[in-house]
Amino acid sequence: xxxxxxxxxxxxxxxxxxxSSAIRDLLAVAGRDDVISLAGGMPxxxxxxxxxxxxxIAGLLAHDPGGALQYSATEGYGPLRERIAADHSPxxxxxxxxxxxxxxxxxxxRTLVDPGADVVLADPGYVGAIQVLRLVGAHLVxxxxxxxxxxxxxxxxxxxxxxxxxxxxxxxxxxxxxxxxLSAERARALAHLADHYGFVIVVDDPYRHLxxxxxxxxxxxxxTGRVVTLGSFSKVFCPxxxxxxxxxxPPTIRAMALVKQAADLHTASLNQRATYxxxxxxxxxxxxxxxxxSLYQAKAAALVAALHVRLGDRLAFxxxxxxxxxxxxxTSAGAGAxxxxxxxxxxxxxxxPGAAFGVGSGLTRHLRLSFATATADRLDVAAERLGRAxxxxxxxxxxS
Amino acid sequence: xxxxxxxxxxxxxxxxxxxSSAIRDLLAVAGRDDVISLAGGMPxxxxxxxxxxxxxIAGLLAHDPGGALQYSATEGYGPLRERIAADHSPxxxxxxxxxxxxxxxxxxxRTLVDPGADVVLADPGYVGAIQVLRLVGAHLVxxxxxxxxxxxxxxxxxxxxxxxxxxxxxxxxxxxxxxxxLSAERARALAHLADHYGFVIVVDDPYRHLxxxxxxxxxxxxxTGRVVTLGSFSKVFCPxxxxxxxxxxPPTIRAMALVKQAADLHTASLNQRATYxxxxxxxxxxxxxxxxxSLYQAKAAALVAALHVRLGDRLAFxxxxxxxxxxxxxTSAGAGAxxxxxxxxxxxxxxxPGAAFGVGSGLTRHLRLSFATATADRLDVAAERLGRAxxxxxxxxxxS
Numbered sequence: 001x002x003x004x005x006x007x008x009x010x011x012x013x014x015x016x017x018x019x020s021s022a023i024r025d026l027l028a029v030a031g032r033d034d035v036i037s038l039a040g041g042m043p044x045x046x047x048x049x050x051x052x053x054x055x056x057i058a059g060l061l062a063h064d065p066g067g068a069l070q071y072s073a074t075e076g077y078g079p080l081r082e083r084i085a086a087d088h089s090p091x092x093x094x095x096x097x098x099x100x101x102x103x104x105x106x107x108x109x110r111t112l113v114d115p116g117a118d119v120v121l122a123d124p125g126y127v128g129a130i131q132v133l134r135l136v137g138a139h140l141v142x143x144x145x146x147x148x149x150x151x152x153x154x155x156x157x158x159x160x161x162x163x164x165x166x167x168x169x170x171x172x173x174x175x176x177x178x179x180x181x182l183s184a185e186r187a188r189a190l191a192h193l194a195d196h197y198g199f200v201i202v203v204d205d206p207y208r209h210l211x212x213x214x215x216x217x218x219x220x221x222x223x224t225g226r227v228v229t230l231g232s233f234s235k236v237f238c239p240x241x242x243x244x245x246x247x248x249x250p251p252t253i254r255a256m257a258l259v260k261q262a263a264d265l266h267t268a269s270l271n272q273r274a275t276y277x278x279x280x281x282x283x284x285x286x287x288x289x290x291x292x293x294s295l296y297q298a299k300a301a302a303l304v305a306a307l308h309v310r311l312g313d314r315l316a317f318x319x320x321x322x323x324x325x326x327x328x329x330x331t332s333a334g335a336g337a338x339x340x341x342x343x344x345x346x347x348x349x350x351x352x353p354g355a356a357f358g359v360g361s362g363l364t365r366h367l368r369l370s371f372a373t374a375t376a377d378r379l380d381v382a383a384e385r386l387g388r389a390x391x392x393x394x395x396x397x398x399x400s
Numbered sequence: 401x402x403x404x405x406x407x408x409x410x411x412x413x414x415x416x417x418x419x420s421s422a423i424r425d426l427l428a429v430a431g432r433d434d435v436i437s438l439a440g441g442m443p444x445x446x447x448x449x450x451x452x453x454x455x456x457i458a459g460l461l462a463h464d465p466g467g468a469l470q471y472s473a474t475e476g477y478g479p480l481r482e483r484i485a486a487d488h489s490p491x492x493x494x495x496x497x498x499x500x501x502x503x504x505x506x507x508x509x510r511t512l513v514d515p516g517a518d519v520v521l522a523d524p525g526y527v528g529a530i531q532v533l534r535l536v537g538a539h540l541v542x543x544x545x546x547x548x549x550x551x552x553x554x555x556x557x558x559x560x561x562x563x564x565x566x567x568x569x570x571x572x573x574x575x576x577x578x579x580x581x582l583s584a585e586r587a588r589a590l591a592h593l594a595d596h597y598g599f600v601i602v603v604d605d606p607y608r609h610l611x612x613x614x615x616x617x618x619x620x621x622x623x624t625g626r627v628v629t630l631g632s633f634s635k636v637f638c639p640x641x642x643x644x645x646x647x648x649x650p651p652t653i654r655a656m657a658l659v660k661q662a663a664d665l666h667t668a669s670l671n672q673r674a675t676y677x678x679x680x681x682x683x684x685x686x687x688x689x690x691x692x693x694s695l696y697q698a699k700a701a702a703l704v705a706a707l708h709v710r711l712g713d714r715l716a717f718x719x720x721x722x723x724x725x726x727x728x729x730x731t732s733a734g735a736g737a738x739x740x741x742x743x744x745x746x747x748x749x750x751x752x753p754g755a756a757f758g759v760g761s762g763l764t765r766h767l768r769l770s771f772a773t774a775t776a777d778r779l780d781v782a783a784e785r786l787g788r789a790x791x792x793x794x795x796x797x798x799x800s
Binding site: 002003005008011012014015019042043048050054063068069071099112128135166172198221224226234239248251256258261262264266338383 | 462466468470496513566623624
């Protein structure tokens with residue numbers, strides 16, 4: 001039995017800088033059976049490699065439980081580091097295996113950013129990055145983006161006027177929330193700026209394997225050495241194993257590994273080895289990715305078609321070429337996306353209002369819709385409910 | 401292909417405060433086949449519940465892969481939180497499931513400690529705690545301990561003279577490295593001091609189930625509300641799943657969960673559910689703990705007997721009543737424990753010199769020996785090798 005304290009415990013200044021996020025609150029809503037969630041970034045469960053994973057884990061526990069279940073090295077399971085390194089870099093000393101790519105992001109920020117330092121990111125930007133940057137006390141500098149990704153020219157002008165960021169964070173393929181990919185021209189210009197001004201580019205790239213159309217930018221790590229690349233197996237296999245990684249120059253990997261050692265010793269041994277089994281099974285990853293892209297393309301097409309039918313021109317958006325999200329803008333008169341959320345949940349559909357992703361901007365009319373989780377049939381029902389909620393919201397706004 | 405950077409990336413002040421630890425460097429040595437490691441705190445692999453875990457995971461992947469492999473709530477899997485809460489507290493809102501108890505420790509320190517704040521811990525103390533405290537920039541205040549644990553009277557005198565720590569960290573059962581347990585009298589005195597001076601006691605308790613003799617102190621959470629308790633399944637089941645937890649008042653759990661959300665979103669879903677299956681299987685945990693205690697007691701007895709035979713009175717130590725460690729003191733003339741490590745590894749045995757655990761103290765003659773990992777036969781060989789290395793070290797010291 002626990003005694004209740006007389007007075008609350010005093011929390012640190014760092015703890016006071018982070019607040020509950022829309023992602024977090026909506027993960028709760030997403031769990032309700034009567035709500036179709038277009039809100040979370042939950043990958044399609046029907047694409048999880050469940051049988052292959054079950055076989056891999058059964059094999060590991062049958063043949064090497066002492067390895068799979070014991071403490072292991074902070075940097076990660078050796079063969080997995082080598083396999084990741086082969087895709088990116090000269091060797092495994094460039095790789096740190098992490099507990100999801102969210103941890104990779106947090107470790108690189110703690111390793112490279114001092115409190116008060118300027119950090120550039122797209123505005124709107126990824127909520128998980130905003131939270132990490134606030135937690136370490138960074139000063140967030142938002143740069144706008146368009147259909148070709150971050151406005152690198154704008155960044156260049158601010159650098160010329162004296163901005164000296166510790167790092168620039170971006171999602172080059174299918175940005176979260178806007179879905180935009182960085183153009184090749186802007187990728188080259190950004191790499192040039194990094195070399196010239198001496199900042200680090202943190203490339204968060206969880207969606208790069210989910211492209212079915214359009215052209216990917218060249219990898220930034222091929223254009224400049226001032227890059228830390230973050231990768232994830234959450235979208236390729238499944239999120240529930242929490243296996244991701246960072247690729248960076250060895251001195252930075254060593255510094256990140258020391259922070260990781262204090263943070264959680266190492267990523268779960270069993271999960272790393274099971275992931276390794278899946279990616280080293282000859283031919284499996286390639287054929288799995290073909291199926292995955294085809295599944296997501298069909299889901300995106302289903303939501304696009306349903307939105308056209310159910311909302312018409314009341315929602316403007318670009319058709320996705322990959323990733324997991326549609327970034328829409330309400331074109332009709334009305335109270336905006338935040339005011340729409342309550343009626344939408346009441347009608348049985350959830351989304352994330354654009355304001356949740358704002359760094360400094362006030363995004364009142366945007367919303368993010370994920371097509372990744374629900375089936376095509378449910379995506380149509382979701383669009384129908386969203387249309388109904390929007391009509392009600394417009395009527396109520398007109399009457400007020 | 402990755403481009404090499406022209407200049408190294410600049411690291412943060414926080415990253416500069418953590419250094420490679422003896423634990424870390426010795427985990428590397430522990431992997432060499434020709435060295436018997438008494439160094440790491442690796443639980444006995446023969447006691448891992450491998451078959452039960454394989455069955456639990458196979459069942460989860462067969463019946464609910466969409467739950468076991470999907471993103472889940474930051475606070476942890478609901479039924480696991482409830483089960484942990486039942487052992488400690490009024491409800492699951494007092495529980496945060498973490499990626500091992502090392503993460504629980506890091507989250508509570510980041511949530512309760514500002515840079516520059518005083519934090520009290522035993523000197524010598526747990527290396528993982530020392531690293532976390534240095535990383536956040538805490539000011540470490542070491543308090544000595546004896547066979548009855550932390551010298552609470554000494555702490556009381558320093559509090560009376562004006563010390564105002566944010567928290568006091570301790571391992572009440574089988575402290576790492578000293579193996580000492582806190583007496584009931586000191587537990588009550590410490591709880592009284594926490595209430596009087598308003599600090600938080602962080603109770604790190606991974607070894608409490610590994611007691612076969614002596615008396616456990618009353619749980620500190622039953623004596624004062626100013627307690628955060630950290631727990632781990634690493635010593636009870638296996639470390640490779642990385643499942644631990646913190647128990648604290650709900651406002652502190654909520655603040656810790658926000659930091660955890662930025663740090664790694666949540667602990668691996670599959671690992672939490674598999675752990676839950678194991679602890680909720682009727683009768684399994686109890687019978688597993690009986691076997692585990694009996695195994696560790698036998699291993700401790702084997703190492704104690706071997707040390708008596710092979711080192712005689714050249715090593716002074718108290719017989720363990722539980723836990724995983726023997727804390728020894730070299731009584732003979734010689735260069736000390738750090739100088740012994742090289743010859744010992746050359747002879748095929750590893751240990752941790754006491755200096756690795758020093759907060760401010762210079763512990764030249766102490767060493768920590770783990771009896772948890774090796775089999776009884778190998779523990780005897782290890783002691784023989786240690787005796788041989790000590791003789792060589794003494795001879796070399798006498799000749800110098």
